[in-house]
Amino acid sequence: MFPNFLPQAVGQLTESASIALAQNIQTAAIATPLINQPVTTTYVKQGSGGTPILLIHGFDSSVLEFRRLLPLLSRDNETWAVDLLGFGFTDRLSGIAYSPTAIKTHLYYFWKSLINQPVILVGASMGGATAIDFTLTYPEVVKKLVLIDSAGLAGGSPLSKFMFPPLDYFATQFLSNLKVRDRVSRIGYKNQSLASVDALCCGALHLQMPSWNQALIAFTKSGGYSAFRFKKISQILQQTLILWGDSDKILGTKDAMRFKRAIPHSTLFWIQDCGHLPHLEQPQITAQHILDFRV
Numbered sequence: 001m002f003p004n005f006l007p008q009a010v011g012q013l014t015e016s017a018s019i020a021l022a023q024n025i026q027t028a029a030i031a032t033p034l035i036n037q038p039v040t041t042t043y044v045k046q047g048s049g050g051t052p053i054l055l056i057h058g059f060d061s062s063v064l065e066f067r068r069l070l071p072l073l074s075r076d077n078e079t080w081a082v083d084l085l086g087f088g089f090t091d092r093l094s095g096i097a098y099s100p101t102a103i104k105t106h107l108y109y110f111w112k113s114l115i116n117q118p119v120i121l122v123g124a125s126m127g128g129a130t131a132i133d134f135t136l137t138y139p140e141v142v143k144k145l146v147l148i149d150s151a152g153l154a155g156g157s158p159l160s161k162f163m164f165p166p167l168d169y170f171a172t173q174f175l176s177n178l179k180v181r182d183r184v185s186r187i188g189y190k191n192q193s194l195a196s197v198d199a200l201c202c203g204a205l206h207l208q209m210p211s212w213n214q215a216l217i218a219f220t221k222s223g224g225y226s227a228f229r230f231k232k233i234s235q236i237l238q239q240t241l242i243l244w245g246d247s248d249k250i251l252g253t254k255d256a257m258r259f260k261r262a263i264p265h266s267t268l269f270w271i272q273d274c275g276h277l278p279h280l281e282q283p284q285i286t287a288q289h290i291l292d293f294r295v
Helices: 008-012 016-023 069-073 100-114 126-137 167-176 178-188 197-208 212-221 254-262 283-294
Strands: 026-030 039-046 053-056 079-082 119-124 142-148 239-245 266-271
Touching: 008 197, 016 069, 016 197, 026 100, 039 069, 039 100, 053 069, 053 126, 069 079, 069 283, 079 100, 100 126, 119 126, 119 283, 126 142, 142 283, 167 178, 178 197, 197 212, 239 254, 239 283, 254 266, 266 283
Parallel strands: 053 079, 053 119, 119 142, 142 239, 239 266
Antiparallel strands: 026 039, 039 079
């Protein structure tokens, strides 16, 4: 059975990894200073032991992004994935200014409420920029950092120029078109067979949550994640693992080396025959790198 807070279209999932993760999504009422009511936050927790691993998804995505990676990590380690404020299946309350600052505040109180010990923080794509911002703000929370094809060296959102009425509505309508999402998904993979009907359902299910488009418009209007200066990134003192698909057509490959040069205690591994989504395209290799790194 699926949780009743998920859209009915969850029943269209066909792959066992997707179904299993969706069935394990939980909610917690997280109190934050952002608003005078708790934010019902969706997350998955599996496994036990070791330093907790916390997975952060990318732009306009959800915890379902980790359907292949999380089970591999949680065999030997306590592993969490959370839907960021304004994304996934987490409630989008009116009165919150959806922005990077709000996202890291909410993430901190999620961590404090449910984990409350230093974590290995793993961020993929935009989640990498979130993880960098969080690590710089709350360094005591992050024991080690993992960046997977991370954003953060090119700021802003290409959608921001369209975010004024009525174009903001049309921009989100465009993004909600399943054909558009399928095309974007195909760019993300090197192996096109992975851009399946199930993958499309995973990537679009959260669009049916209340106020999806309003929160996305607000986040984009905030400017999203600005490009971090090298000087700022160099303040990351935690050991950092950089994983990068050698055929990334979303962000390219140059930023991998730029992150490696900027972060003092960092190691870079290229994921072979892989696009922008190593955690989906090469989950076993990605998981092994993270598990080796945790020690």
